[in-house]
Amino acid sequence: MDQDLILDISGVSKTFPGVNALTDVSIQVRRGEIHGMCGENGAGKSTLMKILCGVYPHGSYTGTILLEGKELKLGAASIHEAIEAGIAIVYQELTLIPNMTVGENIFLGKEPRNGIAIDWDRLYSETAALLKRYKLDISPHALIKDLGVGQMQMTEIAKALSENARVLILDEPTSALSAAEVDKLMGILETLKAEGVTCLYISHKLEEFFRTTDTVSVLRDGRVVTTQPTADLTVEKMVNLMVGREMTERFPKGARKPGEVFFQVSGLRARNPKDPSREVVKGVDFELRKGEILGIAGLMGSGRTELVTTLFGEYGEITAGTIRLDGQEIQIGSARQAMNHGISLVPEDRKGKGLVLRQTILENISLPNLDRFSSFMRIDKDAELSETRTFARSLSIKAPSLQVAVETLSGGNQQKVVISKWLMSEPRILILDDPTRGIDVGAKYEIYKLMNQLAESGFGIIMISSELEEVLGMSDRVMVMWEGRSNGTLDIAEATQEKIMARATGIELAQES
Amino acid sequence: MLNTLVDTFRKNLRSYILLIALLAIWIGFSIATPAYYSADHIQDILTQMAIIGIMACGMVFVIVTGGIDLSVGFGAGFVSVVAAALLYFNVITRPLAALFPHLTPHGLEVLSCVIIVVLCLMLGALIGVFQGTIIAVLGVPPFIATLGGMFIFKSGILLVTQGKSLFISSNDTYKYIAQGLLPPMFGYVLVALVAVVLFTMVFRSRARKQKYGIEMSHIALDLAKAGFFTLLVLGYVLVVNRVTDPTADPSIRGVPFLVVILALIGVLMAYVSTNTRFGRYAYAIGGNREAARLSGINIRKNLFFVYVTMGALMGLSGIALAAYVGSGTTGAGGGYELDVIAACILGGTSTLGGEGTIFGAIIGALIIQSLGNGLQMMNVNSNVQYLIKGLVLILAVWADISMKKKRA
Numbered sequence A: 001m002d003q004d005l006i007l008d009i010s011g012v013s014k015t016f017p018g019v020n021a022l023t024d025v026s027i028q029v030r031r032g033e034i035h036g037m038c039g040e041n042g043a044g045k046s047t048l049m050k051i052l053c054g055v056y057p058h059g060s061y062t063g064t065i066l067l068e069g070k071e072l073k074l075g076a077a078s079i080h081e082a083i084e085a086g087i088a089i090v091y092q093e094l095t096l097i098p099n100m101t102v103g104e105n106i107f108l109g110k111e112p113r114n115g116i117a118i119d120w121d122r123l124y125s126e127t128a129a130l131l132k133r134y135k136l137d138i139s140p141h142a143l144i145k146d147l148g149v150g151q152m153q154m155t156e157i158a159k160a161l162s163e164n165a166r167v168l169i170l171d172e173p174t175s176a177l178s179a180a181e182v183d184k185l186m187g188i189l190e191t192l193k194a195e196g197v198t199c200l201y202i203s204h205k206l207e208e209f210f211r212t213t214d215t216v217s218v219l220r221d222g223r224v225v226t227t228q229p230t231a232d233l234t235v236e237k238m239v240n241l242m243v244g245r246e247m248t249e250r251f252p253k254g255a256r257k258p259g260e261v262f263f264q265v266s267g268l269r270a271r272n273p274k275d276p277s278r279e280v281v282k283g284v285d286f287e288l289r290k291g292e293i294l295g296i297a298g299l300m301g302s303g304r305t306e307l308v309t310t311l312f313g314e315y316g317e318i319t320a321g322t323i324r325l326d327g328q329e330i331q332i333g334s335a336r337q338a339m340n341h342g343i344s345l346v347p348e349d350r351k352g353k354g355l356v357l358r359q360t361i362l363e364n365i366s367l368p369n370l371d372r373f374s375s376f377m378r379i380d381k382d383a384e385l386s387e388t389r390t391f392a393r394s395l396s397i398k399a400p401s402l403q404v405a406v407e408t409l410s411g412g413n414q415q416k417v418v419i420s421k422w423l424m425s426e427p428r429i430l431i432l433d434d435p436t437r438g439i440d441v442g443a444k445y446e447i448y449k450l451m452n453q454l455a456e457s458g459f460g461i462i463m464i465s466s467e468l469e470e471v472l473g474m475s476d477r478v479m480v481m482w483e484g485r486s487n488g489t490l491d492i493a494e495a496t497q498e499k500i501m502a503r504a505t506g507i508e509l510a511q512e513s
Numbered sequence B: 001m002l003n004t005l006v007d008t009f010r011k012n013l014r015s016y017i018l019l020i021a022l023l024a025i026w027i028g029f030s031i032a033t034p035a036y037y038s039a040d041h042i043q044d045i046l047t048q049m050a051i052i053g054i055m056a057c058g059m060v061f062v063i064v065t066g067g068i069d070l071s072v073g074f075g076a077g078f079v080s081v082v083a084a085a086l087l088y089f090n091v092i093t094r095p096l097a098a099l100f101p102h103l104t105p106h107g108l109e110v111l112s113c114v115i116i117v118v119l120c121l122m123l124g125a126l127i128g129v130f131q132g133t134i135i136a137v138l139g140v141p142p143f144i145a146t147l148g149g150m151f152i153f154k155s156g157i158l159l160v161t162q163g164k165s166l167f168i169s170s171n172d173t174y175k176y177i178a179q180g181l182l183p184p185m186f187g188y189v190l191v192a193l194v195a196v197v198l199f200t201m202v203f204r205s206r207a208r209k210q211k212y213g214i215e216m217s218h219i220a221l222d223l224a225k226a227g228f229f230t231l232l233v234l235g236y237v238l239v240v241n242r243v244t245d246p247t248a249d250p251s252i253r254g255v256p257f258l259v260v261i262l263a264l265i266g267v268l269m270a271y272v273s274t275n276t277r278f279g280r281y282a283y284a285i286g287g288n289r290e291a292a293r294l295s296g297i298n299i300r301k302n303l304f305f306v307y308v309t310m311g312a313l314m315g316l317s318g319i320a321l322a323a324y325v326g327s328g329t330t331g332a333g334g335g336y337e338l339d340v341i342a343a344c345i346l347g348g349t350s351t352l353g354g355e356g357t358i359f360g361a362i363i364g365a366l367i368i369q370s371l372g373n374g375l376q377m378m379n380v381n382s383n384v385q386y387l388i389k390g391l392v393l394i395l396a397v398w399a400d401i402s403m404k405k406k407r408a
Helices: A045-052 A080-085 A102-106 A120-133 A149-161 A179-194 A206-212 A235-243 A304-311 A335-340 A350-354 A361-373 A381-394 A411-423 A441-456 A468-474 A497-504 B002-011 B013-032 B039-064 B072-088 B093-099 B105-137 B142-161 B172-179 B184-211 B219-240 B257-275 B277-287 B289-294 B299-325 B336-346 B358-377 B382-407
Strands: A005-016 A019-030 A034-038 A062-067 A087-090 A167-171 A198-202 A215-220 A223-229 A261-271 A279-289 A293-298 A317-325 A343-346 A429-433 A460-464 A477-482 A485-491
Touching (some): A019 A034, A019 A198, A019 A215, A019 A223, A034 A206, A045 A087, A045 A167, A080 A087, A102 A120, A102 A149, A120 A149, A149 A167, A179 A198, A215 A235, A261 A304, A279 A317, A279 A460, A293 A497, A335 A343, A343 A411, A350 B289, A361 A381, A361 B277, A381 A411, A381 B184, A411 A441, A477 A497, B013 B358, B039 B072, B039 B172, B039 B219, B039 B257, B072 B299, B072 B336, B105 B142, B172 B299, B184 B219, B336 B358, B336 B382, B358 B382
Parallel strands (some): A034 A215, A167 A198, A279 A485, A293 A460, A293 A477, A429 A460
Antiparallel strands (some): A005 A019, A005 A062, A261 A279
């Protein structure tokens, strides 16, 4: 064999009761390359990764996997076997302990010992050496809870590398990162590559494959559609391969006709109620028109989420500025008040903040809306059911019934449940905080179409997004945030990625109005 | 059709397993000690478990919201000694007699009893207000707040009793609360009522499901379920009315009053849990507090009322406890909190919050009581009884966890 293969997956199939999760999957990964994997949710990426790190042990699937020429036979006992074999995974959900330091987390479970006591000096010096070797810019003594998401990710990577991993699996590493942090991660990947570490890179953000990967495998419905050098692909080609159908536009163009301004925020300042010395919103001005989509762009930490949760009455304590609805000044001190003014928020972390995962679709959708079906001692279940069903149908939530727990749904359908829940409250302003994060391409498209429909029917929509392309593709105007303040609003016709980034990083400042 | 029946049965295995376990315990003990199967004991067992069961109905809400209440044992004990003290020292009777000199002794007894019950319920609710404020408003974690409450109420018991037992000899009406039996006729009315309610519920729920095209279980299964529970109630009523024993004294025939109270509380709380906003919000708060908050739910207010409800039910249990024991003792209620919590957990309430049913908790309480009584009747050393209860609890939760894993 002329190529130096580190991982040779051949003919792997895995079935669950009633589902073929993987069918005859063969992928060859060369030593030292960054190998991208993409596919819609449910395409089989996660299943394949779980096989590679031993969650599904050898014997529970068919086919063979060779790691450096030797067959990989992981037992069911623990994922430590995979780590010992040289495969480490950095999960989408971060698995660090907040109250421990970077060093403690990296060496968790394998602390260097001096007799029975932990050898702290060695632990921290080894951590420092590790961080330096891979050019990771974090202090070994920093507490995880004080770090940004990007730094946590670096700690996770360092933890994986401390095990001498030869294959590093990165499962959607950028889903929570800001653009600057993504750049940093790309730099780290280059360093890893230079050090000879092989990476399997899973992501939903297709642009990233073109920045980092050497080769990309596309999965669809449990099969490998193609494995090709990244240079031979384009985003459009990849999307087509993933969904198996033509999708000429990633962002559906609606027939939005923005009307008059009905919501104005001016000079808004707010501080963190838990830490009143910290001002989180430091002067925000914007207007929202009926039937328009206002995009909010900005780096992670620029105060986007803090702004919208403050507008929803559930985060900051407003210290200055006015909020006007239909020209009238309004006060918002709680979610209930915001709802009464017709403001709804689809929060950023759908599992952590948007849904009660173990409850049913019905219960989740009706949760904020029970007042309309209820008298003091009774919920009118007929009304609840029929109205919930109307929304579930009009948003085409795919589920066997309304009585299934939302945790069993796919990310896209979960997001539709959150949106339904807020649409039912009859809002006039719908705020969407990163609505398509972690959702596959097909479902994203449906969410975009829904946003268009809503705007066309007169809603004012505010959308936060971490993806510049999404902001540019969906908005009528884009407000850019920088360090807690609004740094100008750009009309979509004049907005470009460069202009937005210049504002988001404070290189260019909006003229004071 | 048999297949669909088996299928639905398999899907609801979890809820049936509790009932099966209960039946197994009953059958096992009946074989071991024939007295277990006697009318006397069957009449007794539900009365005894009612004190735990009533509190379990409130505890489900507490645990569902992600909390815990360790103070319910001594809290109920405190209410019970207050009730006993009010009777023992004639605190209510004496001024009443002065106020209404024309009242017959019996009338006086009934009136003072009603007043004491109302006062004790209010005392319970007040304790709930106190703990609810500490937990929901001041933000002290429930475990700590109620651990403190546990000590406080223990002291309260000792202060009220001054280390003596206060016997309730003067008021038989009060003792009727826990010791009284309803006339046999009432038992049959109860059976009819249960049958009407259960079967109406089956048809109404099916009609609704049909209207909204919701998948439903086979009608035979639904009817069988309703029929089974009706038969169960009928069987119980026949036994406690002692129909097979014509020579029995009429005074020992009938359904215990306290059992009916428990049934009413159970039905009420089960209704509240699924059919009111308060119930729904409790489950949402326990399932995901952040999502509940962002859905505009007032977390503090709802948590506060969860503890007030718990307090009121604790008051009711305290009232029943004094009536059952016939006195206020220094050790009143001690350890009940563990039985109450164990009942909820056996009944499938998740300690992580968000999950749990009233029905399950009552069955759980019944299992605990059946086990305790059986071991006692078999003359198992009481030192070992706790050991067995502990093992059963752990075993049940472990079985549940491993069953869930298998399904996943």
